[in-house]
Amino acid sequence: MRVAFLGLGIMGFPMAGHLASKGGHEVTVYNRTVAKAQAWVARFGGTSATTPAAAAAGQDMIFCCVGNDDDLRQVTTGPEGAFAAMAPDAIFVDHTTASAEVARELFAAARQGGFHFIDAPVSGGQAGAENGRLTVMCGGEAAAYDRAEPVIAAYAQKCQRLGEAGAGQLTKMVNQICIAGLVQGLSEALHFAEKAGLDVEQVVATISKGAAQSWQMENRHKTMAEGKFDFGFAVDWMRKDLGICLAESRRNGATLPVTALVDQFYGDVQAMGGRRWDTSSLIARLRR
Structure with a gap:
């Protein structure tokens, strides 16, 4: 197929690479x-465009992964945005973690424009983006999803439509709520083990075979114990995501x-200079 990819950050760069x-x-x-x-084209081939509209023109499917709601509006409905150049019946797939509100807004604009x-x-x-092992949570029309999923x-190990427009973003909020609690719990557990004089590696090797096991424990406990946070999903991004979750909870009444x-604890980490540290850096504020 003829496809475009808008946004070549740490996620978008390898995702677009897998498409090629x-x-x-x-x-x-x-x-x-x-x-x-230009670096992407040098590595994977294909072509580059100077505007989102130029990239989208004549494409069957356009993919996007940018920073936030405002960035997303800029590359879609803003000046020289992709929506102005979308072909009839083309599909725009947005991988940005954004609000359900903007997803519904852009779904309506796409419908009015004759595309999806x-x-x-x-x-x-x-790591999931680079290895082609992402989990993708989708919202939108079933027929458009069925065309996009293959x-x-x-770059996905799991892709699922969860409902109408906005359902993908709402599901990502559920995901981030889970991660926030898990990482804080793991941070406190490892901090407690250290203070108790236990061998952290032996403790984790034992409890990870029981009910306490999690992806965070398996993949982050070692670097957390070593105080290494220069990789992964940045604290700034997590605070952006949690802000979206908390704003949505005020709308839907969730507690x-x-x-x-x-979220406040991540604010403390930011104040410590950890804006670009991995989210597992919550443990750092317990060691101050």
């Missing part, structure tokens, strides 16, 4: 920093006391 190398699609890329788009919009945030982090499979507390 594994999916075998003809890929046009766009990135605000032109050098990054799927909100499809991802989980799995940089293409998304180039999120632990999430609100962990």
Whole structure:
């Protein structure tokens, strides 16, 4: 297929690469920093475009992974945005972690323009993107999803439609709420083990075979114990995501006391200079 990818950050760069190398699609890329788009083309082939509209013109499917609601509006409905150039019946797949509100807004704009919009945030982090093992949570029309899912499979181990427009973003909020509580619990547990004089590696090797096991424990306990946080999903991004969760909870009436507390703890980490540290750096504030 002829596809475009807008946004070549730590997630988008390898995801677009899988579309070209594994999916075998003809890929046009766009990135605000032109050098990054040029680097992608040098590595994977394809072409680069100077605007989102130029990238989207004539494509069967357009993928996007940018920073937040405002970034997403800029590359879709903003000046030289992709929506102005979308072909009839084309599909726009948005992998940005954004609000359900903007997903519904852009779904409506796409319908009015005669094309389709799927909100499809991802989980799995940089490693998942690089290894083509992401989990993709989708909202939108079933027929459009059925067309997009085989293409998304180039970088996904799991892809699921959860409902109408916005359902993908709401599911990503559930995912981030779970992670926030898990990482704080793991941080406190490892901190407690250290203070108790236990061998952290032996403790984790034991309890990870029981009910306490989690992806975070298996993949982050070692670097947390070593105080290494220069990788993975940044604290700034997590605070953005938790802000979206808390704003949505105010709309739907959900009570999120632990999430609100962990969000404040991440604020402490930011104040410690850890804005770009991995989310597992919550343990650092316990060691101050």
